[in-house]
Amino acid sequence: MSTPTTHIVRPAGAGHETLYVLLLCLVILAVAGSMVAWRHESHVASNVGSHQLDARRDLSASEQGIYADLRVTLDEIQLLRQEQQVLPGPEALADEGFAPFAQDASSVSRGGHVWQLLEAKSYFGQSQTPSVAGSFLMRLIAADDAAPDIWLNRANGIKAPADLTDAALESAGWQQIVAQFDAGVTRQHRD
Numbered sequence: 001m002s003t004p005t006t007h008i009v010r011p012a013g014a015g016h017e018t019l020y021v022l023l024l025c026l027v028i029l030a031v032a033g034s035m036v037a038w039r040h041e042s043h044v045a046s047n048v049g050s051h052q053l054d055a056r057r058d059l060s061a062s063e064q065g066i067y068a069d070l071r072v073t074l075d076e077i078q079l080l081r082q083e084q085q086v087l088p089g090p091e092a093l094a095d096e097g098f099a100p101f102a103q104d105a106s107s108v109s110r111g112g113h114v115w116q117l118l119e120a121k122s123y124f125g126q127s128q129t130p131s132v133a134g135s136f137l138m139r140l141i142a143a144d145d146a147a148p149d150i151w152l153n154r155a156n157g158i159k160a161p162a163d164l165t166d167a168a169l170e171s172a173g174w175q176q177i178v179a180q181f182d183a184g185v186t187r188q189h190r191d
């Protein structure tokens with residue numbers, strides 16, 4: 001028999017492998033960082049005027065629902081106006097079941113608005129509970145494809161405005177609702 005021999009095996013130098021892995025990580029981070037910087041979209045803050053409200057940020061849930069209903073119902077109103085050559089009254093719209101004119105559980109929970117047609121060109125919805133949702137005014141523009149011009153007043157006991165010009169509405173405390181589609185519905189950039 002032979003005598004056992006002992007071989008001492010030294011570990012391979014892990015220093016070089018670690019260095020290569022760290023360098024690879026740094027290269028990946030540098031490439032990723034440059035891609036983020038290159039594709040960065042600058043945020044342009046879109047501010048609303050003092051007489052305006054942002055539909056997404058400045059309205060309560062009930063007011064947002066009424067605002068959305070008015071925008072959707074506008075298409076039906078335009079079609080009825082083309083057929084009848086006159087704007088349909090709120091009663092006719094309620095009979096057809098169009099929100100927010102129809103008196104149902106949803107309209108009651110959103111402020112119980114009482115609607116009327118003003119000067120055959122605007123709809124005024126007086127809120128019965130302004131703490132839930134303010135009163136609305138939707139002015140219709142002659143062009144069928146024009147966006148609705150919707151205003152809100154949260155004052156108690158508001159009456160239908162006699163003068164429907166922008167200046168008169170602003171001085172009476174009405175605020176125009178504007179829909180902005182900037183950075184996305186779920187992102188809010190507050191400056």
